[in-house]
Amino acid sequence: MKKASKVSIIVPCYNVPDEILARSLASVRSQTVQDFEVIVIDDGSETPYSESLARICRFEPKTHLIRIPHKGVSSARNIGMSLARGEYIAFLDADDVLAADFLERALSAVDETGADFVIGGLEEVEEAIVPYSPPRPGKPQHQIFTGEELQQTVGVFLIGLRARIVFPDGYIGRGPVSRLVRTKLAQRVPFDPDLTFGEDLIWNLQLLMECRQVCLVRESWYAYWQNPYSVVHRYQPALIDEYRKQIEKLTGLVDTTDDRMYASYADQIYEGLRLFWFRYLAYERTENPDNYRKTVYRIYTEWPWMEIGTKRYFLLVENTKKITALLYRCRLFYAAMAWKERVRSSDVCGGK
Numbered sequence: 001m002k003k004a005s006k007v008s009i010i011v012p013c014y015n016v017p018d019e020i021l022a023r024s025l026a027s028v029r030s031q032t033v034q035d036f037e038v039i040v041i042d043d044g045s046e047t048p049y050s051e052s053l054a055r056i057c058r059f060e061p062k063t064h065l066i067r068i069p070h071k072g073v074s075s076a077r078n079i080g081m082s083l084a085r086g087e088y089i090a091f092l093d094a095d096d097v098l099a100a101d102f103l104e105r106a107l108s109a110v111d112e113t114g115a116d117f118v119i120g121g122l123e124e125v126e127e128a129i130v131p132y133s134p135p136r137p138g139k140p141q142h143q144i145f146t147g148e149e150l151q152q153t154v155g156v157f158l159i160g161l162r163a164r165i166v167f168p169d170g171y172i173g174r175g176p177v178s179r180l181v182r183t184k185l186a187q188r189v190p191f192d193p194d195l196t197f198g199e200d201l202i203w204n205l206q207l208l209m210e211c212r213q214v215c216l217v218r219e220s221w222y223a224y225w226q227n228p229y230s231v232v233h234r235y236q237p238a239l240i241d242e243y244r245k246q247i248e249k250l251t252g253l254v255d256t257t258d259d260r261m262y263a264s265y266a267d268q269i270y271e272g273l274r275l276f277w278f279r280y281l282a283y284e285r286t287e288n289p290d291n292y293r294k295t296v297y298r299i300y301t302e303w304p305w306m307e308i309g310t311k312r313y314f315l316l317v318e319n320t321k322k323i324t325a326l327l328y329r330c331r332l333f334y335a336a337m338a339w340k341e342r343v344r345s346s347d348v349c350g351g352k
Helices: 018-029 047-058 073-083 102-113 149-158 199-210 239-251 259-287 289-301 305-309 311-316 319-329 333-348
Strands: 007-013 036-043 063-068 088-091 117-124 142-146 179-182 213-224
Touching: 007 018, 007 073, 018 036, 018 047, 036 047, 036 073, 047 063, 063 073, 088 102, 102 117, 102 142, 102 179, 102 213, 142 149, 149 199, 149 213, 149 259, 199 239, 239 259, 239 289, 259 289, 259 305, 259 311, 259 319, 259 333, 289 305, 305 311, 305 319, 311 319, 319 333
Parallel strands: 007 036, 007 088, 036 063, 117 213
Antiparallel strands: 088 179, 117 179, 142 213
């Protein structure tokens, strides 16, 4: 029987241009440690994309291509996890690239610490180049978390932006990438296919509950670029309801009686308010004023968005967020967003 690989790298794909996927898989091929298998999940791509995907994978060593009906990225990742034969699992989005020493550094962290879950950093780049080799000033510093620290410390920096860990060449993200997780552990914690927004944050928090020990490494192992055509950048009328699903799940996973956790939790809700503006409300304000008014009224009067106007949130946030809390309480938050947009447009146009 063929010996199982050390790591299974899972790559979900849906209508990915061939040159982008080829670059992503090239970053896997360039790894300094070659003990891996690649599981590419074609999530019901349309014919031209599916054909090019098959052509690329045919010539990629150690690569298995699995086709499924289109069900979304969570289902694709879950199928990839169920098929993984490696001792550890890593995820790679089809339009991103891995650092050439990702597996080497991550497996080294596992060997030194015995962690179930190793978390590295990622970097946003204007253009992903293979091989991606970020600077390595020396031996990485491993930060170990166990017991209550997993939720109270690691959980806090994954939620919201207030405690995000940033270092010179990147930051610790909340997605499933730039991580190495023990396969038997990951298979107990599937992604929620009912969530179309924030499923990766929920997965991380649920995984923490199953871990004995987590190792965090403050260096970049992964490069991504902001694709302006991706779904998260489009007009999304359903975003409010989808984001609320995430908050409902989040509420059941975190201890909101803890001030640090509550502040990060409320910041996550605040991020939602900003997303609603940029992905939906700014458009509705000019194109469908009646829809705009109804949606804004709903946001100002419903849980969980009302948390931003509470006294507790006001007391726990920094001064800049206190202004936001006051604006929200006075139902002026979106009026302020519209004013900022007008000022920014005026500046760009030279005041005309």
